[in-house]
Amino acid sequence: MDLTLALVIGVVVVSLVFDYTNGFHDAANAIATSVSTRALTPRAALFMAAAMNFIGAHLGTQVAQTVGKGIIDAPDGPHGLVIVASALIGAIAWNLITWYFGLPSSSSHALIGGLVGAALASASVVHWSGVLEKVVIPMVLSPLVGFTLAALIMIAIYWIFRHSQPGKTNRGFRYAQTVSAAAMALGHGLQDAQKTMGVIFLALSVGGFAAPSDPIPQWVILSAAGAISLGTYAGGWRIMRTLGRRIIALDPPQGFAAESAAATVLYGAAIGFGAPISTTHTITTAIMGVGATKRLSAVRWGVAGNIVTAWILTIPAAAAVAALSYFILHGIIE
Numbered sequence: 001m002d003l004t005l006a007l008v009i010g011v012v013v014v015s016l017v018f019d020y021t022n023g024f025h026d027a028a029n030a031i032a033t034s035v036s037t038r039a040l041t042p043r044a045a046l047f048m049a050a051a052m053n054f055i056g057a058h059l060g061t062q063v064a065q066t067v068g069k070g071i072i073d074a075p076d077g078p079h080g081l082v083i084v085a086s087a088l089i090g091a092i093a094w095n096l097i098t099w100y101f102g103l104p105s106s107s108s109h110a111l112i113g114g115l116v117g118a119a120l121a122s123a124s125v126v127h128w129s130g131v132l133e134k135v136v137i138p139m140v141l142s143p144l145v146g147f148t149l150a151a152l153i154m155i156a157i158y159w160i161f162r163h164s165q166p167g168k169t170n171r172g173f174r175y176a177q178t179v180s181a182a183a184m185a186l187g188h189g190l191q192d193a194q195k196t197m198g199v200i201f202l203a204l205s206v207g208g209f210a211a212p213s214d215p216i217p218q219w220v221i222l223s224a225a226g227a228i229s230l231g232t233y234a235g236g237w238r239i240m241r242t243l244g245r246r247i248i249a250l251d252p253p254q255g256f257a258a259e260s261a262a263a264t265v266l267y268g269a270a271i272g273f274g275a276p277i278s279t280t281h282t283i284t285t286a287i288m289g290v291g292a293t294k295r296l297s298a299v300r301w302g303v304a305g306n307i308v309t310a311w312i313l314t315i316p317a318a319a320a321v322a323a324l325s326y327f328i329l330h331g332i333i334e
Contacts (some may be wrong), residue, residue, distance in 0.1 A: 007081035007333075008207040012200055013090045016227040017321060019196040022107040023053065023231020026279055031181055037255045046196050048178075049185040050233040056189025057225035061276030063191060066134050067198025068205070069212060073125035073144035074092070083118045084199060084331045088306045090114030094314060105311060106278035107138065110318040111195055116271045119321025121326040138275040142265055143285035150261035150289030157253050158293070164318035169249035180259035187266030188279045189228065194223040195276055233313025254294075258286040281311060 031045035074080035079255070091110040098105040112135050115191070119126045161169050162195070200220045204210035262283040269277040 003078050003333075007078055008203055008209060011081055011085050012223075013122030013197050013281075014085055014092075015200045015203070016223060018088050018092050018095070018111070018199075019193065019224055019227035020106075020231035020234075021092055021099075022192050022196070023050075023228040024234040024287050025095045025099050025107055028190060028233070031185070032283075033266070034259070035256060036176045036250050037174065037177060037252045038254065039087070039174040040181065041112075041250055045181065046233050048182060049188075050229040052182050052185035053189035053193065053232050054225045054229040056186040057193035057197075057228065058189050058221060060271060061221075063196065063214050063270050063276045064197035064201060066274045067111070067115075067195050067276055068132070068201040068216075069198075070127055070130040070134055071112060071126065072119040074119070074202060074206045076206055076208060077123060079122070079334060080124075081203060081266035082202050082333055083122050083124060083326060084206065084233040086118040086121070086322045086326035086329055087114035088119055088199065089325040090318040091302070093321045094318040097317075098314075099264045106276045106280045106312045107192060108195055108276050108280075108316045109135070109311070111199065112276065113315035114322040115199075115231040116315070117322035118326045120319070121323035122330070126226070134273075134275050138269055138273070138277045139281070142269060142277040143281045146192070146262055146265050146282040147285040147289035147292075149264060150258050150286035150312040151293050153256060153261055154293040157257055170252045173256045176256045177252055177259065179265065180256045183263040184259045184266075184279075184283065185232075187263045187270070188232075190270045191227065191266050191277065191279055193224045194270070195223060196228070200224065230271060250290075254287075254290040257290045258283065261289065262286040264325040266327075269320070278311075 031040065031042075031049050034040045035042050074083045088111075091107065091114040094105065094110040096112070112131070116122075116126055116131065195222050197216050201210060201216050202222075204217075204220075205212050205214075210251075244254055262279070265282050265286075266277065266279060269275045322324050
């Protein structure tokens with residue numbers, strides 16, 4: 001078998017492994033609030049999230065175009081494929097580390113960090129303007145918008161239902177949470193499955209099996225959608241406990257507000273700007289936002305601080321692992 005073809009196949013397989021780890025790592029994003037408020041049973045919530053992830057992956061390719069073309073320029077041939085493979089190894093390693101410790105870090109930023117780290121190690125071109133506009137600015141803005149929007153929705157709910165019976169209101173919002181959790185899972189598929197599509201398309205382009213101007217092939221969309229759905233159904237119980245209970249003890253109205261706010265931010269970023277934002281950052285800050293409307297002490301800021309530390313470390317840590325992986329793979333393959 002030709003070396004280039006073998007490397008393309010290898011990169012596609014590793015990309016789908018990353019997509020699977022993204023699914024079980026980020027399963028909690030869509031369903032932790034619904035499970036913690038008992039709006040859905042864990043298994044029913046995972047099945048619903050997997051199905052909505054699959055559907056969401058088919059709703060656009062703007063984010064995939066950004067990841068595949070707007071972050072780095074990998075050289076053609078085996079050398080470029082080694083760079084892409086190294087980026088994926090860096091992202092997978094960080095996903096597994098943060099999953100083990102139950103920290104809801106960003107799979108998206110792990111992938112971006114991996115691409116940048118592998119490109120720098122190989123002296124390839126990094127589109128710093130693209131990283132700034134499509135990654136760094138949305139990385140800062142999306143948590144702020146998620147926090148603020150969730151707080152505003154929660155305040156509106158408090159005002160609208162101020163004279164309602166708490167028991168009846170909670171039952172109603174448990175049903176509403178089924179819809180908001182589904183919307184969140186759809187947004188996760190729209191965002192995160194596309195990142196894997198972008199990396200696979202980058203590998204196809206570098207390997208000479210697709211032109212940069214070509215649309216994303218349908219088999220790439222289907223395989224990325226399937227992998228993230230299977231990973232989501234496998235579940236990420238460690239991170240689910242962190243999001244669902246350790247930041248704040250949620251009730252159904254709060255869960256609905258957090259999920260609605262996060263889903264809105266995900267759709268706006270993907271469809272409006274093609275920006276690969278973090279579903280993890282968005283839902284976590286939305287949960288903090290609804291908690292802060294009750295009282296600031298309701299949020300366990302110590303846990304929140306640990307999560308933010310993981311966010312800050314994600315891009316450089318994944319970049320470092322990707323750079324090390326590049327030197328190893330470069331020595332073995334090239």
